[in-house]
Amino acid sequence: MFARDDSDRDAPSPATRRSSCIHQLDRRTFLQRAALGAVAALVAEGFAPSFALAEHVAQLTPIGAVGTARTYDIPAQDGVFVDVAGEVALARSGGRLFAFSLACPHRGATLQWKTGEQRFFCPKHKARFTTDGAHASGRATADLDRFALQRAGAQVIVALDQPLEAKSDPAAWAVAVLVL
Numbered sequence: 361m362f363a364r365d366d367s368d369r370d371a372p373s374p375a376t377r378r379s380s381c382i383h384q385l386d387r388r389t390f391l392q393r394a395a396l397g398a399v400a401a402l403v404a405e406g407f408a409p410s411f412a413l414a415e416h417v418a419q420l421t422p423i424g425a426v427g428t429a430r431t432y433d434i435p436a437q438d439g440v441f442v443d444v445a446g447e448v449a450l451a452r453s454g455g456r457l458f459a460f461s462l463a464c465p466h467r468g469a470t471l472q473w474k475t476g477e478q479r480f481f482c483p484k485h486k487a488r489f490t491t492d493g494a495h496a497s498g499r500a501t502a503d504l505d506r507f508a509l510q511r512a513g514a515q516v517i518v519a520l521d522q523p524l525e526a527k528s529d530p531a532a533w534a535v536a537v538l539v540l
């Protein structure tokens with residue numbers, strides 16, 4: 361039996377984590393960086409960014425935005441696609457597409473992507489998450505927050521206003537996936 365970790369009792373809400381993540385990323389810094397440079401910063405060190413960017417991680421630019429909803433072209437291949445300004449990552453794997461908040465579900469640190477492991481990685485407490493957002497190992501005890509997705513032809517509309525938390529809303533979290 362595992363001992364309860366009291367430090368997680370006051371874990372921030374998904375919206376607070378996302379806000380914290382946005383603060384950490386510093387919008388001004390983001391906007392001043394080249395977009396691919398910012399994406400490269402989200403790739404965990406230890407892997408050649410050129411390889412990682414070419415093979416698994418790419419910049420994602422919305423083709424439309426209405427309110428807090430953003431429209432993207434559905435990625436044509438498996439990989440992780442990051443909209444830096446929107447603080448959202450699309451992950452396509454095994455015929456399924458997910459949209460994740462870049463804020464770690466533990467304390468809101470900005471997630472990275474470990475190409476060699478095919479895992480999202482939180483550098484703050486070394487948590488790892490699979491491409492469907494499930495917690496795999498490390499300090500965090502929750503799955504990644506997802507966003508709801510809606511297909512519109514060759515595009516996907518992502519609702520960024522409300523991150524879906526696996527623990528508090530498991531039903532909504534479970535269906536936040538697009539089967540391609």
Ligand code: FES
Pocket residue numbers: 464465466467468469482483484485486487498499500
């Ligand atoms: S902030 Fe603690 S595991 Fe991510």
